[in-house]
Amino acid sequence: MAEQDWGSEQYVLEQFSRFYSTGAQHVEAPTEIKQREFGFLSFGGRTMFRHIGFEDTEELRRYLRNYSPAHSYFSGAYYEEPRAPMAEKGWIGADLIFDIDADHFYLPCQKIHDTWTCKTCGEAGKGHPPERCPGCGKATFTEENWLCENCLEAAKYEAQKLLDILIQDFGFQPSELTVNFSGNRGYHVHVRSPLAKGLDQLARREVVDYVLGIGIEAEYQGLTSRQVGGGSMLGRGGWRGRTIRALYDFIGKSTPEEIKALKLGRNTTRDLIEKKDEILSSLMNQHPSRIVRYIDKKSMGKLLDAAVDEQASAIDTVVTTDLRRLIRLPNTLHGKTGWLTQNVPMEDLPDYDPLTMAVAFKEGTEKVYIRRAPEINLQGEVYGPFEEETRELPLAVAMFLLCRKSARVVR
Amino acid sequence: MISEREAAKYPFLNDAVTLVEALGLTLEDLMDPGHAKVLDRAERRVAQAIMKGEASPELGDTITELLSFPVGNMFVTAMGEQFLFRRYALSEAVRAQGLLKDETEERLAKIARLEFGWTLRLVDERLDGRLYRFELLFKDYLRNAAGFREPEWKIVNRLMRGGYVLLTRREVSRLLQEEIQRRIADLVSRRRQISLPGPLGVKVESLQKVFEENRSRLTGRDLPSELVTEAFPPCIRHAFEGLLAGKRLSHMERFGLTSFLINVGMDIDEIVNLFVSVTDFDEQFTRYQIEHIAGLRGSRTKYTPPTCSTFKTHSVCYNPERLCQHIKHPLHYYRIKVRDIQREQGLESGDEAPNTQTTK
Numbered sequence: 001m002a003e004q005d006w007g008s009e010q011y012v013l014e015q016f017s018r019f020y021s022t023g024a025q026h027v028e029a030p031t032e033i034k035q036r037e038f039g040f041l042s043f044g045g046r047t048m049f050r051h052i053g054f055e056d057t058e059e060l061r062r063y064l065r066n067y068s069p070a071h072s073y074f075s076g077a078y079y080e081e082p083r084a085p086m087a088e089k090g091w092i093g094a095d096l097i098f099d100i101d102a103d104h105f106y107l108p109c110q111k112i113h114d115t116w117t118c119k120t121c122g123e124a125g126k127g128h129p130p131e132r133c134p135g136c137g138k139a140t141f142t143e144e145n146w147l148c149e150n151c152l153e154a155a156k157y158e159a160q161k162l163l164d165i166l167i168q169d170f171g172f173q174p175s176e177l178t179v180n181f182s183g184n185r186g187y188h189v190h191v192r193s194p195l196a197k198g199l200d201q202l203a204r205r206e207v208v209d210y211v212l213g214i215g216i217e218a219e220y221q222g223l224t225s226r227q228v229g230g231g232s233m234l235g236r237g238g239w240r241g242r243t244i245r246a247l248y249d250f251i252g253k254s255t256p257e258e259i260k261a262l263k264l265g266r267n268t269t270r271d272l273i274e275k276k277d278e279i280l281s282s283l284m285n286q287h288p289s290r291i292v293r294y295i296d297k298k299s300m301g302k303l304l305d306a307a308v309d310e311q312a313s314a315i316d317t318v319v320t321t322d323l324r325r326l327i328r329l330p331n332t333l334h335g336k337t338g339w340l341t342q343n344v345p346m347e348d349l350p351d352y353d354p355l356t357m358a359v360a361f362k363e364g365t366e367k368v369y370i371r372r373a374p375e376i377n378l379q380g381e382v383y384g385p386f387e388e389e390t391r392e393l394p395l396a397v398a399m400f401l402l403c404r405k406s407a408r409v410v411r
Numbered sequence: 412m413i414s415e416r417e418a419a420k421y422p423f424l425n426d427a428v429t430l431v432e433a434l435g436l437t438l439e440d441l442m443d444p445g446h447a448k449v450l451d452r453a454e455r456r457v458a459q460a461i462m463k464g465e466a467s468p469e470l471g472d473t474i475t476e477l478l479s480f481p482v483g484n485m486f487v488t489a490m491g492e493q494f495l496f497r498r499y500a501l502s503e504a505v506r507a508q509g510l511l512k513d514e515t516e517e518r519l520a521k522i523a524r525l526e527f528g529w530t531l532r533l534v535d536e537r538l539d540g541r542l543y544r545f546e547l548l549f550k551d552y553l554r555n556a557a558g559f560r561e562p563e564w565k566i567v568n569r570l571m572r573g574g575y576v577l578l579t580r581r582e583v584s585r586l587l588q589e590e591i592q593r594r595i596a597d598l599v600s601r602r603r604q605i606s607l608p609g610p611l612g613v614k615v616e617s618l619q620k621v622f623e624e625n626r627s628r629l630t631g632r633d634l635p636s637e638l639v640t641e642a643f644p645p646c647i648r649h650a651f652e653g654l655l656a657g658k659r660l661s662h663m664e665r666f667g668l669t670s671f672l673i674n675v676g677m678d679i680d681e682i683v684n685l686f687v688s689v690t691d692f693d694e695q696f697t698r699y700q701i702e703h704i705a706g707l708r709g710s711r712t713k714y715t716p717p718t719c720s721t722f723k724t725h726s727v728c729y730n731p732e733r734l735c736q737h738i739k740h741p742l743h744y745y746r747i748k749v750r751d752i753q754r755e756q757g758l759e760s761g762d763e764a765p766n767t768q769t770t771k
Binding site for chain 1: 537538539540541548549550553554556557558562563565566567568569570571572573574575653656657658659661662663710720721723724725726
C-alpha cells in the first residue's frame with residue numbers, strides 16, 4: 001500500500017463533513033466577529049486560507065459546513081479590515097493569549113510514548129531528542145510524539161497556575177478569562193479585557209517573563225543582605241509571596257540527600273540540613289532577609305530557580321508575544337486528533353477530562369489497519385498498543401489513529 | 412490655571428501650551444531683538460541636548476524659559492535629524508524629571524493622571540525598608556517600564572497585586588520621564604521639516620554645525636567590514652553551531668541569527684548558501700526570507716537582531732558571559748569584542764592592520 005494512504009484523508013474529510021452538518025450549529029463566534037481575521041487549513045492542502053472575514057455567526061457556520069476544514073483558527077487581534085493584506089489590516093488591539101502545550105514540557109511519560117530518530121545515522125531513542133545525536137553528532141531528527149492522560153493533566157495544572165497569576169496578580173476578572181482545551185496536547189487561555197487589548201509587544205513580553213518567572217532576582221524578592229524591617233512575606237501577593245512560599249515548601253520537603261544533590265555551597269548545604277527548622281521558622285515569622293545569612297548568593301540563585309520553576313506556568317513564549325496570532329476556534333475539530341477544541345468553564349476545569357469530554361465521534365465503529373501506536377485511553381477505555389494489525393475500533397479511536405496518520409481504513 | 416513658574420518648569424504640559432498660545436506670538440515677533448534672550452535660551456536647550464543629552468533648568472527668568480521650549484522644538488524640527496529628535500526629547504525629559512522628583516506626591520499624581528491618563532493610587536506602605544507612596548495599574552506601568560534593562564524594573568521583581576504595581580516617588584517621576592520623552596519626540600517629529608527665516612535660520616545653521624561636529628561621537632562607530640566570528644556572542648555562536656550541525660532552529664533563533672549575520676556584514680549569498688547547505692530549505696524561499704530581513708523586499712526595513720531581553724524570553728540566550736551583564740544587545744557585544752580582539756592583535760603585531768579571521 002502506498003505511503004500516502006496513511007490517514008485515509010478522504011474518509012476523514014467525509015467524517016468531518018458529517019460532523020459539521022450538525023456540529024457547525026454549536027460553533028459560537030468570537031466577540032467582535034467583524035474585526036477578527038479567520039484562517040483555515042484544508043485536508044490535503046498545505047496552504048493556509050487566511051485573511052478571511054465574516055459578518056456574523058451564521059456566515060462562519062456556513063463556511064464550516066461547506067468546507068469542513070481540518071483546522072480552524074481566528075485572530076486574537078482586532079482589525080479595521082480583517083480581510084485586507086497584513087500591512088493594511090489596521091491593527092486595533094489584541095486579546096492576551098496564552099498557549100500551554102505539553103509538547104514543551106519534560107515529563108516522565110514522554111519516555112514511554114515519544115520517540116526520536118536521527119535523520120543522519122538512524123540512531124533512535126525515547127522521549128525528547130537530545131541536543132546532538134550521540135551516534136553521529138548531528139542534530140536533525142524525526143520525532144514521533146504522542147500523548148496520554150499524564151501529559152494532559154500536567155498541561156491542566158499549568159493552566160490552573162496561569163489562571164491564578166492572571167486573577168491574583170494582574171487583577172483580571174474571571175469573567176474576562178476563557179479557557180479552551182486545544183484539541184490536542186494543551187490549553188489556550190484568552191484574556192479579553194480593555195487593559196490587555198492595547199498592550200504592545202514589549203509589554204506582552206514582560207507579561208510572559210512574569211508568568212514564567214524569568215529574570216527573578218533574590219535581591220528584589222526581599223532576600224537582600226541589607227538589614228531591613230518588616231514581617232514575613234509568606235502570605236504576600238504576587239511573586240513576592242510565591243517565591244517565599246516556594247522556598248518554604250522546597251526547603252521543607254527536601255530530604256538531606258535531595259539538598260546535597262543541588263550542589264550548593266558547602267556551608268549552605270550544612271545549614272539547610274542542620275538548621276532547617278530555624279530557617280523555616282524565619283520564613284514563617286520574619287522578613288525573608290533573615291535567611292540570607294544561611295545561604296550564599298550563588299546557592300540562593302540556584303534554590304530560587306528550582307523553587308520558581310514549580311510556581312511558574314509553562315506557557316509558550318511566542319504565542320503570547322505575537323500580536324497577530326491565529327488561534328483555534330472553540331467547538332471546531334482538530335485535524336490531528338479528531339477531537340474538539342473545547343471551551344471549559346473555569347469552575348469545571350479541575351474535573352475536566354478531555355479524553356472523554358472532547359471526543360467528537362462518539363458513535364459507530366470502523367475497521368482500520370494500524371502500523372504502530374502506543375496505548376491510548378479514550379472515553380474511559382484503554383486501547384492498544386498496536387503494531388501492524390487490523391482492528392475494528394470505536395469510531396473515536398479509529399479517527400484519532402487516522403488523524404495521527406498511524407492507520408488507514410480497511411474496506 | 413497653571414502659574415507661569417509651573418509652566419516654565421513643565422512647558423510640555425497641556426496647560427503650559429495653552430498659556431503660550433494665549434500670548435499669540437508670531438515668527439516675526441520672535442525675530443524682534445526684544446526676544447533675543449528667548450532665541451539664545453532655545454539654542455542653548457538644543458545645544459545641551461547635543462552635547463550632554465540633558466538640558467539644565469534655568470528658572471531665573473520664567474517667561475524666557477517657557478517661551479524657549481516651543482522655539483527649541485522648532486529648531487529641532489527644522490534640523491530634520493531623526494537621531495536628534497530622540498536625543499532632544501530625552502534631554503528635555505531628563506530636565507523635567509530632575510524637577511519632578513522634588514514635587515509633592517499629590518502634584519505628581521495630578522500630572523500623571525490628568526496629562527498622561529494614568530490609573531494611579533496614593534498609598535503608604537513600607538517594604539524592605541523603602542517607602543512606597545503609589546500604586547500604578549500594570550498597563551500604564553508597562554507602557555513606560557517595559558523597555559528598561561535594570562532588573563528592578565521587571566514586574567517579576569516588583570510587588571504587584573490585583574493589577575497594581577507598588578512604586579516610590581522617585582520611581583514615579585522616572586516613569587513620567589518616559590511619557591514626557593514620548594510626548595516631546597512626537598511634538599518635534601510630527602511636523603514636516605520647516606525652514607526658518609532670518610535670525611531663527613541663523614540659529615538653526617549654527618546648531619546644525621554643532622550637531623555635525625558631534626555626529627560620529629553620538630551615533631557610534633561603524634562595525635568592521637570583515638566578519639569576526641570569534642567576536643560572536645554566545646547566543647549567536649550557539650545558534651550558528653547548531654545550524655551547522657543540522658539542528659532545527661526555532662523561529663526566533665533563525666531570525667536572530669540571520670539578522671545578526673546581515674548586520675555584521677555577511678554576504679546575502681553566503682547566508683543563503685549556509686541555510687540551504689545544512690537544512691532542507693528551498694533556496695528560493697530561503698533567499699526571499701533573508702532578503703526580506705535585509706530590507707531588500709517587502710517593507711524595506713532592515714531588521715536588527717532582537718535585544719538580549721527578547722532572547723531571554725524566548726530562551727535563545729545561552730550561557731551568558733561576564734560581558735553579557737553589561738550589554739543589552741547582541742550587536743553591542745560584537746562591537747566591544749571586535750574592539751578587544753583588534754586591540755590584542757594590534758599589540759601582538761605592532762601597528763599593522765588587524766588580522767581578523769573571516770568565515771569561508
